[in-house]
Amino acid sequence: MTTGTVTTAVPARLDRLPWSRWHWMIVVGLGTVWILDGLEVTIVGNIAGRLAEPGSGLHITAAQVTGTAAALYVAGACSGALFFGWLTDRHGRKKLFMVTLAVYLGATALTALSFEAWWFFLFRFLTGFGIGGEYAAINSAIDELIPSTYRGRVDLIINGSYWLGAIGGALLSIVMLDTGIFPMDVGWRLSFALGVVLGLVILLVRRHVPESPRWQFIHGRGEQAEQLVDEVERAIEREHGRRLPPPRGTLTIHQRRSIGFGLIAKTVFRRYPRRAVLGLSLFIGQAFLYNAITFGFGTILITFFDVPTGHTGYYFAVIAAGNFLGPLLLGRLFDTVGRRIMISSTYLLSGVLLFGTAWLFGRGSLTATTLTACWCVVLFFASAGASSAYLTVSEIFPMETRAMAIAFFYAIGTAAGGISGPLVFADLTASGVVSDTVLAFQVGAGLMCAAGLVAAFLAVKAERRSLEDIAEPLSVTPEERRPAA
Template sequence: MTTAQAGTGRTATITTSIPARLDRLPWSRWHWSIVIGLGTVWILDGLEVTLVGNIASRLAEPGSGLPITSGEVTGLAAALYVAGACLGALFWGRLTDIWGRKKLFMITLGVYLGATALTAVAFDTWWFFLFRFLTGFGIGGEYAAINSAIDELIPAQYRGRVDLAINGSYWLGAVGGALLSVVALNTSIFPANVGWRLTFALGAVLALVILLVRRHVPESPRWLLIHGRDEEAERLVSSIEERIAAERGEPLPRAEGEMTIRQRKRTTFTEIGRAVFARYRKRSTLGFALFIGQAFLYNAITFGFGAILTRFFDVPSGHTGYYFAVIALGNFLGPLLLGKLFDTVGRRVMISGTYLLSGLLLFGTAWLFDQGSLSATTLTACWCAVLFFASAGASSAYLTVSEIFPMETRAMSIAFFYAIGTAAGGISGPLLFAELTNTGVVGDTVLAFQIGAGLMCAAGIVAAFLAVNAERRSLEDIAAPLSVTDPEGKTAST
């Protein structure tokens, strides 16, 4: 029930049970439609990033159609993609909180689709660089719009496992990208100047399919409530309830709990900054630690992945895709199989546990590598074990920052911490780890592993003390909206 208590239009004060009604819903086909409509874009991201890394050698060859070097593909083009993702996250994240989740996750996917398609027809290096930047600009906005929408639409008891599985699906795309690159690099199948273009064109086609499916995903009722569209929110939630009740063939359980909010058009940067860095500064420390830790661990392993296999184990460059597919599969299975435990065992134990365990396993891998005890196969198996836990931890970083800050700051908070983590991992990380893994000295590669492992363990220790017990709790209980009022009608400030 939603009732106006005071005022009119967009500045009314209302009492509503809509968040409680959404959280008490049983799992249904409608929720699966949300997962498919919003979650599948990470598969595209994984496909895209993996393909670019694996086809770098083909792009650099004479006859590829582009006057570009392998270093420019993995260096400048990668940096531009990262810069675009960071800027896109901040730009679109702010608009997501102002304009709504649905409008932005349609726009950002459209930007991604267009930029990917135009990359496929690149005729010069500047064109390739420009549209790699714009592809990143679109995908960065996806992180803010998608994660905020998912958390606000999925019931509290399922939120952790769903969020982790969706973020982990990036690696399902990476598996496909690794295997597809093997085909794209085969000049007996495609000419050198065609295969790599078809891979980008395929990404654009898949994005178009997702865009058509996504049209049916609704706006977040929580966002509608705060922005003065409570009647629309009421109609939307009622229709969802009717659909799920009809599917189950029985009435839904009664929702428990109401809240009173003062509606607003937008939230200022001052309010956002006060919430994130003053009221919830310990939670911000947690967000920084989680994002930076996972960023450095992943760069310690994946940035020099192909070079390590070819330099130390004589694996042909055309075969590294098979090894990458194996560790990508381990990355996907981690969030998928461990996700339920984040909702049952709890956030604090699982976040700190996955970070610490992955860091310790990487320390062990570094020691075995230093002793010369590993082959290409056993090193890949070690990486697979490390990333099984690290992927669940990294996915929980996105879950954490999307649920521990107030509703009005959610998308911007996701964008901010994503940008910080991506910048650390995509700029300073490659600069550091490229220097270490490219020397061909075993000790330097061991040091790269140890740095990533150390930062991951440090983040795990921070999580052990600062992680929020958010499992099975409503978003409004974890962090009260800035618009919520106390019984006297004053906006809450604590």
């Protein structure tokens, strides 16, 4: 590996590629891990009651599962994002997205073998540790490999696929908790085992996903980057039966083996302060909505509408479907109408609609079915907005800081909404007092609206633009350096 000053057209060559089988391989190999995360979180939420029952094989309370274990999972995800995010920017995307998936698989398998509460807590933390690392490694790799024309919609749909896993987890829990099919101490363990099997399939596909050529040419591996892009171009030309147009523009950079954390922090907060405020606002708003309120949906159904514990999975599957349809149907608009309009409008719409839901709930005008319908509409927009938070922080900072930026904003937002949120709102949604739950709804709605207003003023026009045009690499030569936007 050598370093020096090089001129490359690799970014322009990647961005002008038409959609192909190669891109589908990237989406399947990297994007499907969100399905695993959705499966994990939903299964744990739905089996909490079973784990607390005598004969489950585990001495633990439902409050410990939904409180302590959930907080440890989120804490692990935040820690894993920061740790693996730093390693991803330093050692490459491919090494780390293989390691993080292996950590997830091992921890999930050992969770299924839990025999005491401390064991369950430990491996929930480590499962989250692997998932958090996935967020940093995967989002950075996807955005660097997907052409700029499709980057927004692909990123949103991939992040939204979390809810496909949530649908599967909700329906799977109904089967696994049926003691007529599986013994009480076996069904919940098999739920985790299924996640391991799915993860192993993803691991086999992921072996064929290459390192990011963008990372390679900056870290002294320019020849490998050029060779990889050559191979991809030849394959795509054969697939489409035509020659590719010439790339538009080159980039001259001074290659580096590593970037210091001090320079990363200085870049994010001193060179791009407005973008840092934007990233924090988007992540904190969506994290409170989802971690603090949405995942208490089952408790609300049981407490206020007397829905049987074994039936909450059906309702959750419905709102999970609404969550997935949002990014799926609105994703294209983020590339055509534009980032600023779509990010701000999805946040603001979901917040306003949630205020309306809170008002109807407070009046006693809702049933379990109509509340679920209201949540479906709210989350149709909220899910697209939440997915755009990951897209935003992965594309508005320089390449050398990308994985660490994703990790930092994910960790701060998730810690605020995923650790403090449940502690603040758990008593509100479980108290049985209507006004308490209305307050929980209103806080989530207010934070989403606030984030939407920030996006209306600070969102970056990133649609159909090269990543290097949105935020030039730190390694760019002084002759090509532009003022920060």
